[in-house]
Amino acid sequence: MVNLLKRPVSRWALLLLLAAFACSAWVLKLQWHWPWATLFAAPDTLPLDALMVQNNTLPRMAMALLAGGSLALATMLLQQIMRNPLASDSTLAVSSGAQTALVAATVFAPALTAYGNAPVAFGGSAAALAMVLWLSARRELVPLMVVLAGLVTSLYLGAVTGIVTLFYSEETRGIMLWGSGSLLQDSWHDSTALLWRILAAVAVLALLVKPLAMMSLSDDQAAALGIPVKTIRLAALAVAAFLSANVVGMVGMMGFIGLAAATAVRQLGVRTLWARLSAAFVFGALMLLLTDNLLILLNHYRQIDLPAGAVTGLIGAPLLLWLMMRTPARSAIQTASAQTVARLQASPLLRMLPLLLLLAVALALFCGQGADGWQFAFHADLLALRYPRLLTAAACGIMLAVTGVLLQRLTQNPMASPELLGISSGTAFGVMTAVLVFDIPAGSSGFWLAGIASALAALWLIMLFNRKSGLQPEKVLLTGIAVAALADAFIRVWSAGGDLRIQQLLVWLSGSTYQAAPLLSGSMLALALILLLATLPLSRWLGLLSLNATVAQSAGVHVAAARITLIMFSALLTALATLLIGPLSFVGLLAPHLANMLGARLPKQQLFYAALIGATVMTLADWLGRQIGFPYEIPAGLMATLLGGGYFLLMMRRM
Known part of the structure; x- marks a missing residue:
């Protein structure tokens, strides 16, 4: 026992166990007034009061343990399969599929929910997973393709859900609250059912652990040893999806808990796969139980009722940040970026991108619907209304696309995008603080100052927690995810509070250019172009760092200085784009990959063409969002996900 406690993971597990046990005992002491026997x-x-404890409180605690452990186990399994430390239980679009199915059923086919939410949610999860596997099947389920297909499908379904929610806000309010993740139980039925399903998944997983461990280095080596790589990967994906889908179907989306637990276990240096899976289950279970018990106590003493899924970051993020600062980087998992999807020869579409941008600009300025239907007009008043929105959309597209290229090249990770740096959520947190705490009007100078200050604070936190590691890319991204989760938790708490001032921020949060002003939009486009030109000389750094730090250093690059410069550029671009159009940065993930797929392989080429793609997609998205539902609008941020995500998925299937 003494030797076991010398391991960091055991000490942390014991600390979490004691904290969870203490909170559980506190909750039971408040609610149980009879002999413990x-x-x-x-x-x-x-x-009756005792029955409430027996059939509500205790099953709720059991569900917290099982749901948290399942999500952490699924996340650790996905990280092993994908060889990517950023993979999580949401990577396969399981959660997004469940929520989209529930929202669609609630609005368009309410009869489907007659037997509860769980069957509909599970069906949506299964359909989303089938879509991901279908998109990546032609590439033999290569980890990179599965990761990208899952991410884009998840974002695409999220945009669909967001649009339906905008137009049917009253009908979907209950489902959105359920989707925030609630562990409320009225019997032992769901927790018992989840337990048996977990045991079945673990039995299958026991057969897969050895081949999965052998696949951790490369598919070629595993195949040479006689392992059926595709079959094993498909089976492991099915197990991870099965675990995630059951949790989402029963209790909703639990957010950050899976990634936090799996990352904490890896940071603590657990080596063997089976030990990592077991430790991840324990960490996830205890973290979610601790979170939910604290929420029960908060509701008892302060009458503030919050869903567990919305605030998991309040427990997971501080723990992850603490571990990131105290422990060295121990990445036993390779990123999936080693397998490129770039064309050997540039696509003709690459050279047509400037023409496509000009066409998008012409449509945005001169073509639209009015009282008399479609019209192509050069009216000065219409142009005065349209061109600020055009400039804002183009500026945001350029800044987000350039940020995506910088981060993906710097971190060698195809999942890297602006929101993973934590700046977007940090900016949103500062803005909401200004509006809700200090009553500053949205769009005012104070609004901008609060956003910039919070973006700088988020960047300072990232630098602080990574100063000893030399800004290693994986640790920077994981720190950014933790900062984002912490900020998102506060944003969700405020949003759940019902404050009417939240309505001031809905347009901004959904990624709309509605409030674009001529002077500001023109200035931001000019700044975006200047920053794009400023990043082009950094292409040599990007090219060398995208290989690895050792190669870059041997070529004369000061790695630490290069990383600081690139991260600062990324943070500045992300903060400006977020303040302009809100914390929706899908273009930052999409544009670099599209440029790469079309043949822009060199860093300078990828920066330039990704910027063109970003500007084109955002311009078209803003124009289409104004026309499709005329006279109502679909925000440009959501429309960009639908437009660019659909094309991206089509390209993936054709490759």
Whole structure:
């Protein structure tokens, strides 16, 4: 026992266990007023209050343990399969599929929910997973393709859900609250059912652990040893999706808990795969139980009722940040970026991108719907209304696309995008603080100052927690994810509070250019172009760092200085784009990959063409969002996900 406790992971697990046990005991002491020997007595011998504890509180605690452990186990399994430390239980679009299915059923086919939310949610999860596997099947389920297909499908479904929610806000309010993740139980039925499903998944997983461990280095080496790589990967994906889908179907989306637990275990240096999977389950279970118990106590003493899924970052993020600062980087998992999807020869479409941008500009300025239907007009008043939105959309597209290229090249990770740096969420947190705490109007100078200050604070936190590691890319991204999760938790808490001032921020949060002003939009486009030109001389750094730090250093690059410069550029671009159009940065993930797929392989080429793609997609998205539902609008941020995501998925299937 003494030797076991010398391991960091054991000490942290014991600390979490003691904290979770103490909170559980506190909750039970507040609710149970009878002899403890009767805690599990026959229901017909207990009063009503005791029945509530027996069939509500205890099953809720059990569900917290099982749901948290399942998500952490699924996340660790996905990280092993994908060889990517950023993979999580949401990578396969399981959660997004469940929520989209529930929203669609609630609005368009409410009869489907007659037997509860779980069957509909599970069906949506299964359909989303089938879509991901279908998109990546032609490339033999290569990890990179599965990761990208899952990410884009998840974002695409999220945009669909967002649009339906905008137009049917009253009908979907209950589902959105459920989607925030609630562990409320009225019997032992769901927790018992989840337990048996977890045991079945673990039995299958026991057969897969050895081949999965052998696949951790490369598919070629595993195949040479006689391992059926595709079959094993498909089976492991199915197990991870099965675990995630069951949790989402029963209790909704639990957010950050899976990634936090899996990352904490890896940071603590657990080596063997089976030990990592076991430790991840324990960490996830205890972290979610601790979070939910604290929420029960908060509701008891302050009458503030919050869903567990919305605030998991309040427990997971501080723990992850603490571990990031105290422990060295121990990445036993390779990123999936080693397998490129770039064309050997440039696509003709690459050279047509400037023409496509000009066409998008012409449509945005001169073509639109009015009282008399479609018209192509050169009216000065219309142009005065349209061109600020055009400039804003183009500026945001350029800044987000350039940020995506910088981060993906710097970190050698195809999942890297602006929101993973934590700046977007940090900016949104500062803006919401200004509006809700200090009553500063949205769009005012104070609004901008608060956003810039919070973006700088988020950047300072990232630098602080990574100063000893030399800004290693994986640790920077994981720190950014933790900062983002912490900020998102506060944003969700405020949003759940029902404050009417939240309505001031809905347009901004959904990624709309509605409030674009001529002077500001023109200045931001000019700044975006200047920053794009400023990043082009950094292409040599990007090219060398995208290989690895050792190669870059041997070629004369000061790696630490290069990383600081690139991260600063990324943070500045992300903060400006977020303040302009809100914390929606899908273009930052999409544009670099599209440029790469079309043949822009060199860093300078990828920066230039990704910027063109970003500007084109955002311009078209803003124009289409104004026309499709005329006279109503679909925000440009959501429309960009639908427009660019659909094309991206089509390209993936054709490759």
